[in-house]
Amino acid sequence: MKDFIFEVGTKILFGEDQLKHLPKEIKKYGNSVLFCYGGGSIKKLGLYDDVVKLLEENGIAYSELSGIEPNPRVESAIDGIRIARENKVDLVLAVGGGSVIDCAKLIAAGYYVDENPWDIVVGKVKVEKALPLGTILTLAATGSEMDTDSVITNLETKQKLGWGSKHVLPKFSIMNPVYTYSVNKHHTAAGVADIMSHTMENYFSLNDGCYLVDRLAEGILKTCIKYGPVALESPEDFDARANIMWANSWAINGLLKTGKDTSWSVHAIEHELSAFYDITHGTGLAILTPNWLRHVLNEHTANKIAIFGKNVFGIEPSGDKFADANKAIDALREFFDKMGIPKGLRDLGIGEEHLEEMAELTIKHKGGPIDGFITIDVEDVLEIYKMSL
Amino acid sequence: MKDFIFEVGTKILFGEDQLKHLPKEIKKYGNSVLFCYGGGSIKKLGLYDDVVKLLEENGIAYSELSGIEPNPRVESAIDGIRIARENKVDLVLAVGGGSVIDCAKLIAAGYYVDENPWDIVVGKVKVEKALPLGTILTLAATGSEMDTDSVITNLETKQKLGWGSKHVLPKFSIMNPVYTYSVNKHHTAAGVADIMSHTMENYFSLNDGCYLVDRLAEGILKTCIKYGPVALESPEDFDARANIMWANSWAINGLLKTGKDTSWSVHAIEHELSAFYDITHGTGLAILTPNWLRHVLNEHTANKIAIFGKNVFGIEPSGDKFADANKAIDALREFFDKMGIPKGLRDLGIGEEHLEEMAELTIKHKGGPIDGFITIDVEDVLEIYKMSL
Structure with missing residues (x-):
C-alpha cells in the first residue's frame, strides 16, 4: 500500500426529504447563486420549480445558465463565467447529472481566472481558488457530486479532456433517488x-x-x-x-x-x-x-x-x-x-x-x-x- | 434505505512519510497547540521527539498534557482545558490511540464552555463550537481519528459514556501504520x-x-x-x-x-x-x-x-x-x-x-x-x- 492523502468533505444530504435544506446550505456561502442546468429534464421533474420556490422564499438571488450539453462544452462554461461575474454570485448551484456538475466546476474555477477556461482543462493555468459549488443530482453515473474531477469537450480542437482541482469539490450535494426514477x-x-x-x-x-x-x-x-x-x-x-x-x-x-x-x-x-x-x-x-x-x-x-x-x-x-x-x-x-x-x-x-x-x-x-x-x-x-x- | 446526512471532511494523511506535513496542517489554524498524549509510548516510538522537533523548527508553540489514561477520565480533560486556556492555544493535537483522541475532543469542545465538561458528556450542555483538532494515530481500534465521537469515564459517578459533536471531527489525522508495529x-x-x-x-x-x-x-x-x-x-x-x-x-x-x-x-x-x-x-x-x-x-x-x-x-x-x-x-x-x-x-x-x-x-x-x-x-x-x- 502506497502513501496517500484522502480528503472528501462534501456534505451529502441523501434521501427523499432533503431538498428543504437547500437554502440553509447555500446561505453558508452567500445570497446569490448561478443556477446551472441542462436540457430541461429538471423542469419535467418539477425540480426546477421546487428550487426556484425555495430560492425566492428565502431571499436568494439567482441567475441561470441552461442548456448545458450531455458532453459539456467549454463554451457553456465561458457563458456561465460571464453570467456569474455579471451577477457577482456567491455560489454555483448545479442541478442535473454529471455533465451539468462538470461544467459548473469549470465555471467555479474559471470565475477567478482571466484566461480562457480551456487553459484550466489543458493544465496551462493552475486553479488556486474557486467559487463554492453545490449540487442537486438527478442521474447516477459520474460521481461528480462528490469528487474533484470534471470532463469538458472542445469541439473546435476535437478534444474531450478531464481535469480536476480540490477547490471544485462540491461543498454539498443533495441526492434524491426519486429524481432518477424517470431516467x-x-x-x-x-x-x-x-x-x-x-x-x-x-x-x-x-x-x-x-x-x-x-x-x-x-x-x-x-x-x-x-x-x-x-x-x-x-x-x-x-x-x-x-x-x-x-x-x-x-x-x-x-x-x-x-x-x-x-x-x-x-x-x-x-x-x-x-x-x-x-x-x-x-x-x-x-x-x-x-x-x-x-x-x-x-x-x-x-x-x-x-x-x-x-x-x-x-x-x-x-x-x-x-x-x-x-x-x-x-x-x-x-x-x-x-x-x-x-x-x-x-x-x-x-x-x-x-x-x-x-x-x-x-x-x-x-x-x-x-x-x-x-x-x-x-x-x-x-x-x-x-x-x- | 432511510434518509441520511454524511459529512466527514477529515484530511487523512496516510503512510510512512506523512509526518513532515504536520506543521503545514497546524498552521492552517494557528501557531500554538496543546500537545496531548498518554503514558509515554510515543516517547519509546521516537514520535514525541519527532513532533517536538517539527513544532520547534517551524515556530509552533506547544504546551503539553501527558498521562491521558487508557479509559480517559474527565479530570484529564479538565486539566487539558485549563492548560489550553492558559496558553491560548489555536489547536488541540492528540498523539496516541483512541483514548488520547477522545480526551482531546472533550478538551476541544470544553474550551468554549464554562460548565464542567462532564456536562457535555451527559448532554446537559450543547456543543456550539470547538477548538480545531488534529491527530497522529498510533493504535488502530476506535476510529476516533475520523469520527465525531468520544467516550469518557467518570470514576466518581462510575460512568463511562459516549458523546459526540460534529465540531470535534478532527481536521486532519496522520496515520502511519509503522507506529502500530510495537502494539x-x-x-x-x-x-x-x-x-x-x-x-x-x-x-x-x-x-x-x-x-x-x-x-x-x-x-x-x-x-x-x-x-x-x-x-x-x-x-x-x-x-x-x-x-x-x-x-x-x-x-x-x-x-x-x-x-x-x-x-x-x-x-x-x-x-x-x-x-x-x-x-x-x-x-x-x-x-x-x-x-x-x-x-x-x-x-x-x-x-x-x-x-x-x-x-x-x-x-x-x-x-x-x-x-x-x-x-x-x-x-x-x-x-x-x-x-x-x-x-x-x-x-x-x-x-x-x-x-x-x-x-x-x-x-x-x-x-x-x-x-x-x-x-x-x-x-x-x-x-x-x-x-x-
Missing part, C-alpha cells in the same frame, strides 16, 4: 456501466496489499450487478435507485484508489470514441471493458481477474487461473447484455474509419504509453478498438 | 475486535435495502479476518498493519450506518463491564458479541446472520438458516480464539457479583430497552452476561 433504460444502463467502470479502473491495479479497498470495490460492483437489472425492470424501485446512486459516489470519490497506482486506461480509450462520435460515455465503457480485460490478460494479471470473477460473480476457482479469468470476463459481458448494452461499436454506427487515429490520440492525450494494470501503447489500443467493433 | 498482541487483538464490533454494530440492523453498505461492511470484516492473525504473527508486516489501520477508520466514521437505524447494543453492554472492571474494551466486545448474536438469533434475524456467515466466512448455505447462522457465530468465536482473545469473563477475573447491577445500568444508561437488531431489555442483557462468563 430511461438506455441512460440507466449506461450510468451503471459508468459506475462499474470507475470501480474497475481503481480495482484492476497490480498494487499489492490494497486488500481493503479491493473488497470495498467488490461491494460496489455487487451492488451494481444486483440493482442494475432491478432499476431497468422497475424504474421506481427506491432501494435499487438509492443503492446505485450511493454506489456511484463511492466508485470515484477517491476511496477506492487509496494506496494504489491507477491509470484509467479504459476511460482514456473511451474518451476518443465519444469525442469522435458523441456516444454515451457509459455505453462506450461497457463495450470496451471486457475487450480491454481480454487483451491485458496475461500471466501477471490473470490472478486478479480470477479473484474478480470469484468475489463479484461467484465463479468458483477451477485451478486454471486463465480459464477462471476468461469466465469472469464472459460474466461481465453477459451482465452488460442483460442491461441491454450493445455488444459492439458497429451497433452504434462506428466502423473502422477512425480507429487508427483514435488509438494514436488516446496515447497522445495520455502523454505516452498508459502504465496501468499492464502498459498499453497505440497498437494495444487499436487492437482493443478492433476487438470491440 | 503488543493483546492490544492488537483487542483493536481488531473493536473494529469488527463497530462494523457489526452497523451491519446487524434489520433495515431493508441497505445493500451497498452491508457489502462494504463485509469487506472491512474480511480485512480484519485476513490481516488480524498476520499482525499477531508478524507485527511489522506493513500491509497487515496498514489495512487494519485504514479499516479502523471506515468501520465507524458513519459510512456503514448511512440509511440505517443502528443501536450499538453490544457497546452498551460492554461499557458497563469496562466501567466496573477496567478491562480492555475490545476484549470485552469480542467476548460478548458471539453470545449476543446467539441470544438474538430468531426467525427474523437468522437470515442476516446466515448471510454474514456466507459473505464473511464463506459458509455455504445448507437450506437451514438457523444452522447456518449458528455456524457463522461459531466461526466468529473461532476467529477470536485464533486471535488469542479469552473465551469468557471469568478468564478476566469477572464473576457473577455485579451482573444484575450492570444489566440494569446498561438499560438505564441507554434510557430504556435497546431497540436494535432485536429489542433487548434488562433480562436479555443479564442473560448475555451469563452466557459470556
